[in-house]
Amino acid sequence: MVFEDIQYDDILFEAAVGRGTFGVVFKAVWRGKDVAIKTIESDAERNAFLVELRQLSRVSHPNIVKLYGSCDDPVCLVMEYAECGSLYNLLHSADPLPHYTAAHAMSWCLQCADGVAYLHNMKPKALIHRDLKPPNLLLVARGTVLKICDFGTACDIQTYMTNNKGSAAWMAPEVFEGSNYSEKCDVFSWSIILWEVITRRKPFEEIGGSAFCIMWAVHRGTRPPLIKDLPEPIETLMTRCWDKEPSQRPSMSEVRDTMGSLMKYFPGSDEPLNLPHQSSSSNRSGSSSATSTGSCADETIHSNRSDDAKHRSASGGEETLQNTENRIPLQPRTPKARWAAVSRTSSLESQSSAHFSSSVNTCSQSELRMTISPTGTEGSESPVPSVYLKLDHQLQPLAPCPNSHESMMVFEQHIRMAQDYLRVQSEIAHLLNRKEELMAELEQEQKEQQTSSRLIQEHNKLLEDNSSLSAVCQDLRSRLSLIQSQNQPYS
Structure with missing residues (x-):
C-alpha cells in the first residue's frame, strides 16, 4: 500500500474524537476529505506508533482501515475516517x-x-x-x-x-x-x-x-x-x-x-x-x-438496555x-x-x-452456593465461612447484600476464588515441606557420598602403601638372600 509523507500544515483539524492504543484521535480534513489523525502524547507511545505505522503500511484490504500517510513533525498518522463510529x-x-x-x-x-x-x-x-x-x-x-x-x-x-x-x-x-x-x-x-x-x-x-x-x-x-x-x-x-x-x-x-x-x-x-x-x-x-x-x-461504558433485554x-x-x-x-x-x-x-x-x-x-449458581456455609464464627449467623475470616484482611470475601442478586453473585465468586486460593496455598505448603524433605535427603546423601569417597580414597592409599611395602619387603628379602649366600664358607 502506497502512503505519503504528509505535511502537518496541510491538515485542517476539527475536533478530538477518541483514543486508540496510543495518543488522541482527531477528526480533520486533508485534501478535501475527512480523515482521522492519530497523535502521540509522549515518547513512551512512540513504539506503538511505529508498530501501527509499520503494520498498516503493509496492508490493503476493504475491511481494514486505510493509512494515507504520516507526519514526522509532529509525529502522527493520517488515516481513513469512519463516520459511523465504532x-x-x-x-x-x-x-x-x-x-x-x-x-x-x-x-x-x-x-x-x-x-x-x-x-x-x-x-x-x-x-x-x-x-x-x-x-x-x-x-x-x-x-x-x-x-x-x-x-x-x-x-x-x-x-x-x-x-x-x-x-x-x-x-x-x-x-x-x-x-x-x-x-x-x-x-x-x-x-x-x-x-x-x-x-x-x-x-x-x-x-x-x-x-x-x-x-x-x-x-x-x-x-x-x-x-x-x-x-x-x-x-x-x-x-x-x-x-x-x-x-x-x-x-x-x-x-x-x-x-x-x-x-x-x-x-x-x-x-x-x-x-x-x-x-x-x-x-x-x-x-x-x-x-x-x-x-x-x-x-467503563454502560448501555441502557431494558430489563427484559x-x-x-x-x-x-x-x-x-x-x-x-x-x-x-x-x-x-x-x-x-x-x-x-x-x-x-x-x-x-x-x-x-x-x-x-x-x-x-x-459454573451454575447452585454449584457456587453449595460452597457457602451459613454459620460464621462464634455461632453467629454470617454468610462468610469462618475459614475465610482467617485470611489476610484484603483477601477476605465481604459479606453480600442479601437483597442484591448482583452482590450475591460477586460474593459467591469471591468465595470460589478464596477456596482456590486456600487450595493453592495448601499445595504450596505441601510442596515446600516436600522440598525441605528432599533437600534433607539430598544433604544426607551428599554426606554419605562424601564419606564413601573419603573411604575409597583411604582404601586406595592403603593399597598403594601396601604395594610399596610389598616391594620394599621383596627387595629386603633379595638383599638378605644375597648376604646369606656371600657369608657361607666355601665348600
Missing part, C-alpha cells in the same frame, strides 16, 4: 440505540473474519492483530461496512509474544496466562464478538469486578452463555472458536468461508442503518466517531434473542424461521455433529 458504540453506547438485523450482525462478523484472515495469510510475514474487540471495529457506509483498526498491538505471526495485550472480555486465555500464543488468539476474540453482536450484551458483564475477575473466569473455562434458538452451525462455529485449546480452533480462513456460506440465509445486510446524528447526504455532518475508540473499555432463560443461563427495542429485531426482517432454516443445512449439520464440540464450561 461497532461498540453502536451496540451499547449510542443514544438512542439503533435497530439492526441478524443479517447486519452476521455481515459484520463475516467482514471482520475476512479482514483478519487477510492478515493471517499475508506474505512473506503474516500478522496477528492481538486486540480484536468492538471498540476497534469501525463502521462506514451507513453502518453496513466494517473496518478493523488500531494496530498498535499487532505483531508478526512468527513472533510469539508473552505480554498481556488487549482487553479482558475478548482476550484468549493463552494470552493472559503468559503462554506462547499464535494467530488463534484472534479467532477466540472473534467468537466473543460474534456472541456480542447477536445478543447485544457486553460479554461477561454479569461477572463484574475488575478485569482480573474476567480473566480468572475465562481461565477456569467460563464462556458467555449459549444463545437460545441459535442455529446449530453458528453455535458450533462459535464454541469451536472459543475452545480452550488453540489447536482445536479453526483458522480464520475457515471461519470466513463458513460465515460466507451462511450469509445466503441472511439477505438485507446492505440496507443502511438509521444511525443517530448521522446524515444520509453527507459524511461530514458533525459525527463524533473516531478511527479508534479504544478507551471505551467494557468496564437482560433476561436469561432458566436452562443453563442461555440468552434468548428477543424482539426488544435494543435487540436485533428478528421480526419481520429476520423471522425466527430463518434461524431454523440455517439449522437444517444438512452439510453444516453433519459437519458439526461429526467434528465439533462445545467447550462451554460454566
Whole structure:
C-alpha cells in the first residue's frame, strides 16, 4: 500500500474524537476529505506508533482501515475516517440505540473474519492483530461496512509474544496466562464478538469486578452463555472458536468461508442503518466517531438496555434473542424461521455433529452456593465461612447484600476464588515441606557420598602403601638372600 509523507500544515483539524492504543484521535480534513489523525502524547507511545505505522503500511484490504500517510513533525498518522463510529458504540453506547438485523450482525462478523484472515495469510510475514474487540471495529457506509483498526498491538505471526495485550472480555486465555500464543488468539476474540453482536450484551458483564475477575473466569473455562434458538452451525462455529485449546480452533480462513456460506440465509445486510446524528447526504455532518475508540473499555461504558433485554432463560443461563427495542429485531426482517432454516443445512449439520464440540464450561449458581456455609464464627449467623475470616484482611470475601442478586453473585465468586486460593496455598505448603524433605535427603546423601569417597580414597592409599611395602619387603628379602649366600664358607 502506497502512503505519503504528509505535511502537518496541510491538515485542517476539527475536533478530538477518541483514543486508540496510543495518543488522541482527531477528526480533520486533508485534501478535501475527512480523515482521522492519530497523535502521540509522549515518547513512551512512540513504539506503538511505529508498530501501527509499520503494520498498516503493509496492508490493503476493504475491511481494514486505510493509512494515507504520516507526519514526522509532529509525529502522527493520517488515516481513513469512519463516520459511523465504532461497532461498540453502536451496540451499547449510542443514544438512542439503533435497530439492526441478524443479517447486519452476521455481515459484520463475516467482514471482520475476512479482514483478519487477510492478515493471517499475508506474505512473506503474516500478522496477528492481538486486540480484536468492538471498540476497534469501525463502521462506514451507513453502518453496513466494517473496518478493523488500531494496530498498535499487532505483531508478526512468527513472533510469539508473552505480554498481556488487549482487553479482558475478548482476550484468549493463552494470552493472559503468559503462554506462547499464535494467530488463534484472534479467532477466540472473534467468537466473543460474534456472541456480542447477536445478543447485544457486553460479554461477561454479569461477572463484574475488575478485569482480573474476567480473566480468572475465562481461565477456569467460563464462556458467555449459549444463545437460545441459535442455529446449530453458528453455535458450533462459535464454541469451536472459543475452545480452550488453540489447536482445536479453526483458522480464520475457515471461519470466513463458513460465515460466507451462511450469509445466503441472511439477505438485507446492505440496507443502511438509521444511525443517530448521522446524515444520509453527507459524511461530514458533525459525527463524533473516531478511527479508534479504544478507551471505551467494557468496564467503563454502560448501555441502557431494558430489563427484559437482560433476561436469561432458566436452562443453563442461555440468552434468548428477543424482539426488544435494543435487540436485533428478528421480526419481520429476520423471522425466527430463518434461524431454523440455517439449522437444517444438512452439510453444516453433519459437519458439526461429526467434528465439533462445545467447550462451554460454566459454573451454575447452585454449584457456587453449595460452597457457602451459613454459620460464621462464634455461632453467629454470617454468610462468610469462618475459614475465610482467617485470611489476610484484603483477601477476605465481604459479606453480600442479601437483597442484591448482583452482590450475591460477586460474593459467591469471591468465595470460589478464596477456596482456590486456600487450595493453592495448601499445595504450596505441601510442596515446600516436600522440598525441605528432599533437600534433607539430598544433604544426607551428599554426606554419605562424601564419606564413601573419603573411604575409597583411604582404601586406595592403603593399597598403594601396601604395594610399596610389598616391594620394599621383596627387595629386603633379595638383599638378605644375597648376604646369606656371600657369608657361607666355601665348600
